[in-house]
Amino acid sequence: MFELRRDPVTGWWSAIVTDRTFEHASFVVQATPIEGTHCRHCDDDPTPSADAAEETAIRRVTLRQDAFHRIDTGQERTGQLSVEQAMAASGSWEILVAPREHHERLADAPPRLAVNLLRALRDTMREMAAEPRPDDEPRYIQAVQSYGMQAGSRSSHLNMELYSIPQVPHWVAEEIGGGARYVIKTRSCVWCSLARSEEESGERLVLAEERFVVFAPAASRSAFELMIVPRAHAADFTTLDDDDIAAATATLQRTLGALDALGDPPYNLFLHTAPVGERLDETFHWHWEVHPRLRVIAGLERATALAVNPAAPEYAAGLLREHLGKGSV
Ligand SMILES: [Zn+2]
Numbered sequence: 001m002f003e004l005r006r007d008p009v010t011g012w013w014s015a016i017v018t019d020r021t022f023e024h025a026s027f028v029v030q031a032t033p034i035e036g037t038h039c040r041h042c043d044d045d046p047t048p049s050a051d052a053a054e055e056t057a058i059r060r061v062t063l064r065q066d067a068f069h070r071i072d073t074g075q076e077r078t079g080q081l082s083v084e085q086a087m088a089a090s091g092s093w094e095i096l097v098a099p100r101e102h103h104e105r106l107a108d109a110p111p112r113l114a115v116n117l118l119r120a121l122r123d124t125m126r127e128m129a130a131e132p133r134p135d136d137e138p139r140y141i142q143a144v145q146s147y148g149m150q151a152g153s154r155s156s157h158l159n160m161e162l163y164s165i166p167q168v169p170h171w172v173a174e175e176i177g178g179g180a181r182y183v184i185k186t187r188s189c190v191w192c193s194l195a196r197s198e199e200e201s202g203e204r205l206v207l208a209e210e211r212f213v214v215f216a217p218a219a220s221r222s223a224f225e226l227m228i229v230p231r232a233h234a235a236d237f238t239t240l241d242d243d244d245i246a247a248a249t250a251t252l253q254r255t256l257g258a259l260d261a262l263g264d265p266p267y268n269l270f271l272h273t274a275p276v277g278e279r280l281d282e283t284f285h286w287h288w289e290v291h292p293r294l295r296v297i298a299g300l301e302r303a304t305a306l307a308v309n310p311a312a313p314e315y316a317a318g319l320l321r322e323h324l325g326k327g328s329v
C-alpha cells in the first residue's frame, strides 16, 4: 500500500501511495477565500486611488516588532527570564504588500509587480539581517506565502510574510545538517546533485528552465509538493542580483500556475535559505518549496511525524507537466 521513501537531504521518511491508479478529481481542491467586507492593506495604502492602477511599488509593514521570545526551558526552569534575555531573543513579523486592489494570486500578478515583490523580499531580508543582535544569537528569516484559508492565509491581498526568528527552525537545521553530511560523503552539494539527477531522469520533473529546475521531490511529504532549485549554487537568497530575481520570479509564477491542474488549490510557499550570518557557502543551497494544502493532517502523521502522501510524486509531476504543456501550445 505505502512505499517508504527517505528524503536524501533530511533523512526523513515519507509513506507514499504508489501502487494504485490515481484519480485526478480526488486531488482537486478550491482555496477558500478570506471573507471580509474591506481589506486593511487596501485601507492603509497611502497612494491616491487614481494612481493605484499603475502602481507596482511594494510596501513593507511591520505587524509585530517583538513577535517571538525564545525561552530555553531547560536552562530557565524557574520561568524567570530577565528582561534583557527576553529582549535579546525576540524577533519580528513583517509583511510585504502589493498596492491597493491587488487581490490576485502571485501566479496571476503582472510580471513587473511580481518581480518587485521578490526584489522587495530580497532587500527586506538584507535589511532585517543587518539589524543588530547579540553575537551568539541565531537568527533565521523565514519568508512565507499562504494562499487560501486552508493554508492559514489571513488576507486576500497579494503579500509575502517575513518572520525574523531568534532560532534556526528544526526543518532548516535538518537541511543544513543533511547538506553538510552529503558534502563530507560525496564532496558535492545535494541540491545541485538533485537538480541534475531529477532533470536527467525526468519522471518527477515539472519544469527545466534556464536558471531553475522544478521537480516533485522523491520523498514528498505532501501531495503535489514542489521544489524549485536554482541551477547556480548559492547558499543565500539575498545574494541574488536583479537579473536572478527576474528569472526566479518568472519560474515561481509558472510553477504556481501549474497548480491550476488541481483547480485553484490553497498552498504554502516558502523559502529555505542560509540563516543570517552563517557561512554555509559550500554546503547549503537556497530553494523554494511549494506545499499545496489539499487535505488535513491525519492521526498517523500526528502520532509519528511520518508524512503520509496520497499522491506519488511521479504522478503529480506528470499531471503538472501535462497542464503546463496545454497552456503553452
Ligand atoms: Zn487589499
Ligand SMILES: [Zn+2]
Residues within 6 Å of the ligand: 189, 190, 191, 192, 193, 232, 233, 234, 284, 285
Ligand atoms: Zn548546490
Ligand SMILES: [Zn+2]
Residues within 6 Å of the ligand: 175, 272, 287, 289
Ligand atoms: Zn527546503
